[in-house]
Amino acid sequence: MRIRAEQLCKKFNRMVADGNRKGKSRQEEFYAVDHVCLEAKGGEILGVLGPNGAGKTTLLRMLGRLMEPTQGQVSVLDDEGRILTDEIEAKRHIGYLSENTRLYKRLSVREMLKTIAEIYGLSTEEQQERIARIAEVMKLQDFIDNRIERLSTGQTQRASIARCLVHAPEIYIFDEPTLGLDILSSESIIEFMRGERDRGRAVLYSTHYMEEAQYLCDRILMIYRGGIIADGTPEALMNETGTENLRETFRVLIDQTEQGLVSGRGTAKEGEA
Amino acid sequence: MNGKILKALYRKEMLDILRDKKTILMMIVVPLILYPLIFMLSMYMASSMLTASTSKSYRVSVQEVAEPQEMEIFLLETEKEHDYDFIIVDSYTEHRDSETALREGEIDAYLIQSVSENKPYYEIAYLASETDSQTAAGMLQDMMKDYRDKMRRELLEEQGLDSEQILSPVGYAYKDLSSNEENAGNLLGYMIPFLMITSILMGAMYPAIDTTAGEKERGTLETMLTMPVRNLELITAKFLATSTVAVAAAFLNLLSMGLLGAYTYSSMQYAGSAGGLNVFSYLPAILIMLLCVIVFAMFASGACLSACIFARSFKEAQNYTSPVMIIFMLGGMAGMIPSLRLNETTALIPVVNITLLISELFKFHFDLSLIAMVLFSNIAYAGVTIVLMTRFFSSENILFGDAAVSLKLMEARKDMKAKQIPGVGDVILLFSVLLLVILFAGSLAVVRLGICGLLVEQGLLFAVTAFYAWYIRTDAVKVFHLRRPRVFSVIAAVLCWAGGYLLIQVLANGLMGLFPDLSQENTQMLVGLWEGVPLWLLVLAVAVFPAVCEETVFRGFLLGALEHKYSAPAAVIVTGLLFGLYHMSLLQFVLIGLLGILFSYVAWKEQCIWLSILMHFLNNLTSLLLQQFEEPITKRIPALAGEMNGSTVFFVLLAGAVLLAAGLFLLQFRGKRGELK
Numbered sequence: 041m042r043i044r045a046e047q048l049c050k051k052f053n054r055m056v057a058d059g060n061r062k063g064k065s066r067q068e069e070f071y072a073v074d075h076v077c078l079e080a081k082g083g084e085i086l087g088v089l090g091p092n093g094a095g096k097t098t099l100l101r102m103l104g105r106l107m108e109p110t111q112g113q114v115s116v117l118d119d120e121g122r123i124l125t126d127e128i129e130a131k132r133h134i135g136y137l138s139e140n141t142r143l144y145k146r147l148s149v150r151e152m153l154k155t156i157a158e159i160y161g162l163s164t165e166e167q168q169e170r171i172a173r174i175a176e177v178m179k180l181q182d183f184i185d186n187r188i189e190r191l192s193t194g195q196t197q198r199a200s201i202a203r204c205l206v207h208a209p210e211i212y213i214f215d216e217p218t219l220g221l222d223i224l225s226s227e228s229i230i231e232f233m234r235g236e237r238d239r240g241r242a243v244l245y246s247t248h249y250m251e252e253a254q255y256l257c258d259r260i261l262m263i264y265r266g267g268i269i270a271d272g273t274p275e276a277l278m279n280e281t282g283t284e285n286l287r288e289t290f291r292v293l294i295d296q297t298e299q300g301l302v303s304g305r306g307t308a309k310e311g312e313a
Numbered sequence: 314m315n316g317k318i319l320k321a322l323y324r325k326e327m328l329d330i331l332r333d334k335k336t337i338l339m340m341i342v343v344p345l346i347l348y349p350l351i352f353m354l355s356m357y358m359a360s361s362m363l364t365a366s367t368s369k370s371y372r373v374s375v376q377e378v379a380e381p382q383e384m385e386i387f388l389l390e391t392e393k394e395h396d397y398d399f400i401i402v403d404s405y406t407e408h409r410d411s412e413t414a415l416r417e418g419e420i421d422a423y424l425i426q427s428v429s430e431n432k433p434y435y436e437i438a439y440l441a442s443e444t445d446s447q448t449a450a451g452m453l454q455d456m457m458k459d460y461r462d463k464m465r466r467e468l469l470e471e472q473g474l475d476s477e478q479i480l481s482p483v484g485y486a487y488k489d490l491s492s493n494e495e496n497a498g499n500l501l502g503y504m505i506p507f508l509m510i511t512s513i514l515m516g517a518m519y520p521a522i523d524t525t526a527g528e529k530e531r532g533t534l535e536t537m538l539t540m541p542v543r544n545l546e547l548i549t550a551k552f553l554a555t556s557t558v559a560v561a562a563a564f565l566n567l568l569s570m571g572l573l574g575a576y577t578y579s580s581m582q583y584a585g586s587a588g589g590l591n592v593f594s595y596l597p598a599i600l601i602m603l604l605c606v607i608v609f610a611m612f613a614s615g616a617c618l619s620a621c622i623f624a625r626s627f628k629e630a631q632n633y634t635s636p637v638m639i640i641f642m643l644g645g646m647a648g649m650i651p652s653l654r655l656n657e658t659t660a661l662i663p664v665v666n667i668t669l670l671i672s673e674l675f676k677f678h679f680d681l682s683l684i685a686m687v688l689f690s691n692i693a694y695a696g697v698t699i700v701l702m703t704r705f706f707s708s709e710n711i712l713f714g715d716a717a718v719s720l721k722l723m724e725a726r727k728d729m730k731a732k733q734i735p736g737v738g739d740v741i742l743l744f745s746v747l748l749l750v751i752l753f754a755g756s757l758a759v760v761r762l763g764i765c766g767l768l769v770e771q772g773l774l775f776a777v778t779a780f781y782a783w784y785i786r787t788d789a790v791k792v793f794h795l796r797r798p799r800v801f802s803v804i805a806a807v808l809c810w811a812g813g814y815l816l817i818q819v820l821a822n823g824l825m826g827l828f829p830d831l832s833q834e835n836t837q838m839l840v841g842l843w844e845g846v847p848l849w850l851l852v853l854a855v856a857v858f859p860a861v862c863e864e865t866v867f868r869g870f871l872l873g874a875l876e877h878k879y880s881a882p883a884a885v886i887v888t889g890l891l892f893g894l895y896h897m898s899l900l901q902f903v904l905i906g907l908l909g910i911l912f913s914y915v916a917w918k919e920q921c922i923w924l925s926i927l928m929h930f931l932n933n934l935t936s937l938l939l940q941q942f943e944e945p946i947t948k949r950i951p952a953l954a955g956e957m958n959g960s961t962v963f964f965v966l967l968a969g970a971v972l973l974a975a976g977l978f979l980l981q982f983r984g985k986r987g988e989l990k
Contacts, residue, residue: 158321
């Protein structure tokens with residue numbers, strides 16, 4: 041399965057200082073995501089990289105159908121290339137995870153997983169089997185019957201990923217999944233993403249940890265001020281800019297864009313998550 | 314809607330709600346512990362007050378003109394009969410005057426005799442602001458009555474007459490035919506609806522806030538939206554869960570109250586102070602009431618949820634539910650208004666209908682059709698709230714900022730860009746404000762200023778609308794349809810109006826024939842105002858001002874805002890109906906609503922408000938002239954007098970249809986200037 045975005049835009053309002061009136065502010069429209077086109081295929085990890093406020097979260101939210109685009113469209117395609125027209129049907133194939141998708145803390149992990157399995161229409165036997173397997177893969181056995189409010193940060197993150205697995209999605213959209221986690225926890229998440237890629241799933245994931253992206257991603261999109269400034273394998277991007285690692289690549293690309301903006305369009309459009 | 318998903322969501326909501334300590338506290342602790350506690354406390358206070366007042370002695374002073382002090386002696390003689398305990402204070406010796414003594418609390422009341430020409434005259438002086446003083450004065454009044462009786466008797470007997478025969482030549486006594494059950498039911502009918510509505514509301518409110526704003530604040534709503542769940546399923550599940558909790562809370566409350574009632578009743582019976590009461594006679598009332606609890610809990614949940622669902626935080630949700638709470642409480646007191654009875658109209662008013670129904674049930678009045686109306690209307694209202702919520706609930710607005718029902722007025726003017734189109738929230742707000750303006754300021758102006766009051770009322774309409782539009786920086790040309798009319802369209806508008814007017818006259822005739830009660834409404838009211846007013850002023854107040862001012866509101870602001878938000882037919886129809894609603898009477902609602910739709914259509918079609926102003930002016934002018942010159946006109950054209958007969962109706966219908974069709978046809982022509990810029 042694939043997910044595709046065409047000319048995707050999102051407009052927001054924000055307050056800016058009014059140049060004409062001192063001390064006053066006025067509302068201004070701006071593009072948080074500015075005509076982005078992308079496609080994520082099965083069997084690859086696509087990294088969405090960019091500084092804070094570049095528009096990563098907004099982009100991923102639109103891909104996950106949590107947000108309506110102002111312009112453009114998102115489509116989920118099956119293996120024969122047919123577009124799934126029903127929005128709810130499309131959501132069935134997406135596993136979306138972000139810092140903002142919290143868990144029902146008054147429920148136990150098992151209750152939560154069961155509820156989600158029911159929502160996705162799994163039969164009772166399927167539910168039990170699936171939950172048992174997920175518990176094994178994500179190592180939830182020790183705390184599966186505890187209420188979520190009593191879990192540690194790492195345990196909560198594992199439970200969060202378990203939530204996305206219940207319906208065995210074909211497309212994963214992970215918004216900064218390793219943010220604020222210790223090395224062990226983030227490594228297990230990275231391992232998980234690799235495993236899913238090898239099983240032929242599409243993984244779209246955003247981060248601003250460059251080292252992590254460098255050895256994990258098959259392809260990288262660099263986002264800056266709502267637009268894509270680079271697209272390619274990590275190696276190709278480093279070769280193009282003549283840099284040793286992604287961190288430097290990123291800096292060079294942003295500098296180029298800034299210069300381009302100053303000499304070119306003049307009006308800067310800044311993203312905001 | 315998918316049943317399995319709904320079931321899963323419902324179970325999740327219930328688990329989530331029931332594991333919250335605060336909900337449990339509201340549901341169990343309040344009804345089962347707090348109520349009995351409050352009840353016992355108030356019983357204790359009442360009984361202690363009772364014992365205090367009977368055992369208390371009151372200090373009074375008596376000032377009489379001459380010795381012997383007859384009144385004072387009489388008081389002391391008779392206080393035993395009444396169980397009163399007076400301490401007579403001689404205020405002459407202790408204070409210079411009784412008034413100071415009363416004010417300083419030395420005495421509770423005093424009797425003062427003044428000299429009158431032909432009879433002794435006493436004044437009972439007391440302080441109405443002091444409870445003790447009031448009681449003492451009441452006692453003194455009883456004494457005075459007794460004293461007067463005694464004097465009468467003595468006077469009659471002095472003359473050798475039969476005092477008994479003269480003082481009470483006729484005997485009478487009360488005989489209460491209502492049963493004990495009916496008496497108690499009357500009392501229950503006042504109390505139970507209020508308590509029930511309050512308890513349901515308390516039960517619904519917290520879960521409603523928790524599942525909407527609470528879920529948003531805990532960040533789980535975004536999680537939910539990643540799943541293949543439709544708005545309708547999500548909201549229905551929340552609604553069902555809230556209703557369940559509200560019903561459970563109400564049942565617990567009723568149970569607690571019932572137990573308290575049973576306890577009080579049995580203790581009263583034990584003490585021998587209660588008459589026999591057949592508790593089982595209330596069974597039908599109680600059974601129907603349980604049904605009421607369920608449907609009302611649904612309605613209350615719908616109302617609470619729709620107040621909370623747009624809130625961005627817990628606190629905001631609490632703010633939004635307070636007005637709901639106040640309105641419901643007021644409705645719950647409807648049973649206490651004696652003149653308000655359950656009928657076909659009140660059975661449709663939310664909250665009030667439940668209150669009245671329950672109070673009727675306990676008076677043993679069962680009207681099945683009204684009961685059905687109340688139950689079904691509540692279910693229907695709950696359904697409407699769900700549909701509306703589903704419609705306005707979009708993940709985007711709820712999760713990431715913008716309010717779903719935008720209210721431009723809430724933003725500071727400096728932050729707004731020019732050329733705004735008002736939102737639906739603005740339409741609702743402006744319309745409600747204008748209704749209030751008409752109701753209060755308008756009617757006050759008419760009462761004070763007569764015909765000029767009408768001018769003031771219309772001026773207010775215009776001013777409020779204009780200010781609102783100015784404040785939110787409305788795009789005046791677009792919203793108010795300020796476009797120069799074409800000659801063609803003016804002719805079309807006149808034709809449309811003439812046709813519409815005739816058709817509506819026929820309809821009015823028919824409706825008045827069908828519902829004769831309706832025709833007696835409000836036409837009488839204004840005519841009195843018009844007598845002796847010069848014609849030019851009448852034309853100004855009845856035709857010109859309303860045409861300009863009301864059109865500014867309806868075909869201007871409201872139509873302009875709605876047509877940019879919804880489809881044109883919806884905007885035209887809604888504006889028309891609001892126009893009807895604004896005239897505040899059932900007959901007018903239908904007739905003027907239809908007329909309003911026609912005005913709106915023409916104004917929208919040509920994007921020109923001047924046309925609808927013209928139509929409105931012609932319409933009001935015609936009605937005015939027909940009324941002013943009723944006599945000479947009916948003399949010339951007798952057909953206009955009284956009811957229309959069959960053939961007249963036919964011709965008027967035909968003429969109306971032809972004129973309207975011609976007008977509408979003309980409107981379809983688009984000249985070179987017809988295209989919108």
